[in-house]
Amino acid sequence: MSVLTKLTTTEAKVFLRDPGAPAVVVGIPLALLLVFGLMPGANDPDPKYGGHSALATVIAPMAVTILIAMLALTQFPNALGTYREKGLLKRLSASPVPPSRLLTAQLLVNLAAVVVVVALIVGVGALALGVELPGNPAGFLLSLVLGALALFSVGLLVAALAPTGRAASGIGSALFFPMLALGGVWVPKEQLPPFLQHVADVLPLGATLNALRATWAGDAPELLQLGAMAVFAVVCTTIATRVFRWM
Template identity: 40%
Template sequence: MPALSRLTATETRLFFREPVLVFFTLAFPPLLLVVFGAIPAMREPSDDAGGLRAIDLYVPITVALGLAMFAFNCLPQLFATYREKGVLRRMRTTPVEPRAMLGAQLLMALVLSAATALVVLAIGRLAFGVDLPRHLPAYLAGYLPTALSVFTIGLLVASLASTGRSAGAIGTLVFFPLVFFAGLWLPRESMPGVLRSISDFTPLGAGVQSLQDATVGHWPQPLHLAVVLGWAVLAGIPAARFFRWE
């Protein structure tokens, strides 16, 4: 544990030396929520959404977007850059194991993304009157497995991609379908039945619904928890198994 803590602290310091990554993973989601909230139509109640406003629906979607930005745009490129510069090859001669490096990156991502989620919730409440989660344990029960699932998928991409360019390309290919089914362009409440069913079996779609359920005071549905945990297992095992130092 002391070694993991030191490695996590080192990776966090290195992360903050990349201003572009810091902006898109930490600052972009809150700024996007501000842009959405500045649109008058987003603040009008909708009968199709059960009287909720669009901005109410977009807070959990923006939280999920923050997770996706970190998982698919940040982690793969960090690892690919380490490979290209020979950092991972040199670390191979140390006692650091692949699972320790993966664990440090995962822990860093969880902590920083949670901070971004708190900022998003604060902006939603203070600027646009969005209700805070009524059931905090349920919100955590939805957020943590969702974060774990998308980060392990990102780490799988990071383990397999050999260059920064390929990591960026694969991460982008994964990013856009998942954030679509999370409801970024079309909220889940407005999706046709087929798209909604597909969304239920994607990590971000199931995660967003879990966050929305907790916001109104309900526990996440067992199906959605099973989906996000299943994705974490399916991605996490090969991420550790196929990690390449060079």
């Protein structure tokens, strides 16, 4: 068994051992989907959304996006900040195991959680609530991958700068909630002023949400959204690798 496999297995056990983390990661997106899905008319075709339901073109993509953002901006940097605070990263830096392996293991565990919960959201939505499947599967997958890369790169930058787990959680939350407001979560993008609609398509959370909304409805994501996610992924990862501190 390789070092990376052992580390990933260990990180997965740590993640699952804390009952709060899996419960929040799985519970909040599914609760959001079910609560809104059981409201009368939520799954009826609506001219506002091009004949698609609000559940398919707003709520389900929102649940997926919130899931990724919670993991990327709070769970992931908090874990790395806690390891730095406890001196684990310092000890790893002096061992034959490259500390980068721990970063990779953490990313793999969180990305696996994303895959599992996205599958649950799509499956439960389709089977229990009759939510239509994404109409543009290729565009949906592209938007999902780019969105995860963009948001996790921001989380990596937070983890690179935060000295403790508590600081990482605070910084992550300070980014998470404004992105919810400006990204089209609290108020749908169509109801925002024109300038803020462009802001929603540029911020990583908003770009992810609105690209998933478009592809779930069978449309193509906008190039601005895809470009913004790619730029955030490259820029934040580059900065994080330069400023990351192991101790």
